Amino acid sequence: MNIFDILGPVMVGPSSSHTAGAVRIGYISRNLLQDTPVKAVISFHGSFATTGIGHGTDRAIIAGLLGMQPDDIRIPDSFSHAEKMNLSYEFKQVSLRNAHPNTVVLDMRGMSGRTLQVQASSLGGGRIMINKLDGIDVNFTAEKPTLIVHNQDQPGHVAEVTSMLSHKSVNIATMQLYRNKRGGYAVMVIETDQEIPAESIKWLEHLEGIIKVTYINS
Amino acid sequence: MFQSLEEIIKKCETEEKCFWEIIREDDVQERRVTPEDSYEKMMDTWDAMLLAAANYDAKQKSSSGLAGGDGAKMEEYILNKECLCGSFLGQVIAGALQMGESNACMKRIVAAPTAGACGVMPAILVPYFKRLSNNAAKIVEALYVAAGIGQVIALRASISGAQGGCQAEIGSASAMAAGALTYLEGGNNLQIVHAAAMALKNLLGLVCDPVAGLVEVPCVKRNVIGAVNAVSSAEMALAGIESRIPPDQVIDAMREVGDKMDISLRETGQGGLAGTPYGRDIEKRLFASS
Numbered sequence: 125m126n127i128f129d130i131l132g133p134v135m136v137g138p139s140s141s142h143t144a145g146a147v148r149i150g151y152i153s154r155n156l157l158q159d160t161p162v163k164a165v166i167s168f169h170g171s172f173a174t175t176g177i178g179h180g181t182d183r184a185i186i187a188g189l190l191g192m193q194p195d196d197i198r199i200p201d202s203f204s205h206a207e208k209m210n211l212s213y214e215f216k217q218v219s220l221r222n223a224h225p226n227t228v229v230l231d232m233r234g235m236s237g238r239t240l241q242v243q244a245s246s247l248g249g250g251r252i253m254i255n256k257l258d259g260i261d262v263n264f265t266a267e268k269p270t271l272i273v274h275n276q277d278q279p280g281h282v283a284e285v286t287s288m289l290s291h292k293s294v295n296i297a298t299m300q301l302y303r304n305k306r307g308g309y310a311v312m313v314i315e316t317d318q319e320i321p322a323e324s325i326k327w328l329e330h331l332e333g334i335i336k337v338t339y340i341n342s
Numbered sequence: 343m344f345q346s347l348e349e350i351i352k353k354c355e356t357e358e359k360c361f362w363e364i365i366r367e368d369d370v371q372e373r374r375v376t377p378e379d380s381y382e383k384m385m386d387t388w389d390a391m392l393l394a395a396a397n398y399d400a401k402q403k404s405s406s407g408l409a410g411g412d413g414a415k416m417e418e419y420i421l422n423k424e425c426l427c428g429s430f431l432g433q434v435i436a437g438a439l440q441m442g443e444s445n446a447c448m449k450r451i452v453a454a455p456t457a458g459a460c461g462v463m464p465a466i467l468v469p470y471f472k473r474l475s476n477n478a479a480k481i482v483e484a485l486y487v488a489a490g491i492g493q494v495i496a497l498r499a500s501i502s503g504a505q506g507g508c509q510a511e512i513g514s515a516s517a518m519a520a521g522a523l524t525y526l527e528g529g530n531n532l533q534i535v536h537a538a539a540m541a542l543k544n545l546l547g548l549v550c551d552p553v554a555g556l557v558e559v560p561c562v563k564r565n566v567i568g569a570v571n572a573v574s575s576a577e578m579a580l581a582g583i584e585s586r587i588p589p590d591q592v593i594d595a596m597r598e599v600g601d602k603m604d605i606s607l608r609e610t611g612q613g614g615l616a617g618t619p620y621g622r623d624i625e626k627r628l629f630a631s632s
């Protein structure tokens with residue numbers, strides 16, 4: 125939190141949690157997909173499901189998926205923009221276990237065929253938390269540059285990533301490790317104080333045992 | 343980030359700097375930016391508030407049909423009739439309604455500290471800006487003061503209706519605006535925090551009970567009480583009146599009251615005005631289709 129979370133965000137109303145947070149969830153999900161979404165199934169849980177329509181949560185999520193930020197005045201008309209930009213979508217309601225009341229699950233497919241499932245919740249004041257990626261528990265706010273590495277669950281990968289970052293003078297703010305028992309791979313989520321150079325991300329992608337690297341900075 | 347208002351005042355004294363400078367300094371450290379960047383961002387925030395006020399559309403209605411048009415009625419009233427509370431306060435009331443309605447109608451606003459309470463600060467600052475013959479620098483300083491107060495409330499208590507009820511949203515906005523106005527009127531640091539404390543005290547216990555869960559009823563009109571209460575609290579502080587309970591302890595009391603508040607009164611759209619037969623009817627009518 126900083127003072128511009130208190131005086132701000134500049135946003136399209138009516139609700140920082142149900143509108144601005146929802147736009148941000150869509151926006152960050154699009155970045156996590158690393159592709160232009162062409163199809164999205166959006167499942168609302170809890171208060172998102174019950175009061176989402178009146179708050180424009182549906183239009184807000186679509187706006188975010190189209191790349192709009194929470195202060196974009198096109199948000200109220202996002203459905204017509206989706207049509208122009210060839211995004212097809214469908215809304216559902218779900219009841220999740222142990223989830224924050226303002227939670228949504230997005231199943232996305234991108235233009236070049238990439239798919240991703242994101243579960244995220246809106247914490248209030250326009251701030252969000254990404255809870256799951258493709259079913260794996262993670263926890264990050266996407267407020268800082270964030271690096272997500274899927275790698276084979278074998279020793280050495282954490283050291284490779286951290287030494288690369290220190291070599292580039294990138295300071296690690298937080299680091300979390302998760303294991304996907306079924307897939308037999310691990311996920312690292314690293315939030316950093318500085319941006320990570322693009323060539324370092326490329327270098328990581330080519331390392332033996334690294335399955336997928338996602339980097340977002342927004 | 344500051345844990346208490348007292349800490350801010352102490353720092354002002356030891357560093358011999360103004361309240362707003364101390365808050366800016368903290369932002370510079372927190373976000374690792376230059377003082378100029380921080381200042382510019384605050385100026386942008388102010389521009390966004392001014393723009394939002396200017397973009398009020400008297401004809402707009404929210405998609406539920408519950409909000410819209412009242413701000414225009416109030417504006418017309420103060421233009422045609424000498425209003426009891428004087429022209430400044432009349433403009434404050436109209437401005438608070440207008441911004442609340444713009445928010446309900448999906449227009450661009452500045453959450454301060456939340457979208458539901460976005461009308462409180464600009465309701466006071468926009469007409470004051472005109473009185474100051476458009477001296478934006480002064481307003482930006484006042485925004486830092488407000489942000490500093492809000493930041494302490496957020497850390498010690500809450501600025502979310504779902505967590506602490508409406509006292510946490512409209513109450514916090516009112517405290518921030520009271521501090522900002524006291525600063526603008528030449529009040530000292532102690533007067534600033536006492537204005538904030540009195541504003542918060544007066545709204546202690548306010549529940550969050552939006553009809554059908556929408557940020558419309560009673561939110562739009564609650565912005566009016568937040569703003570008017572900020573003006574009266576600032577006036578008291580400037581007259582030399584203090585909050586008998588120390589400001590930081592008032593904030594702690596707000597947290598305690600919020601913790602004890604029933605869940606039906608914390609943005610669930612269940613209790614209070616939302617739970618009235620009329621409120622329920624509206625809810626049924628709105629969600630019959632979905």
Ligand code: SF4
Pocket residue numbers: 458459502503504507508509511512549550551552556557558560561564609
């Ligand atoms: S009633 Fe609830 S939603 Fe409305 S302004 Fe107050 S805290 Fe916000």
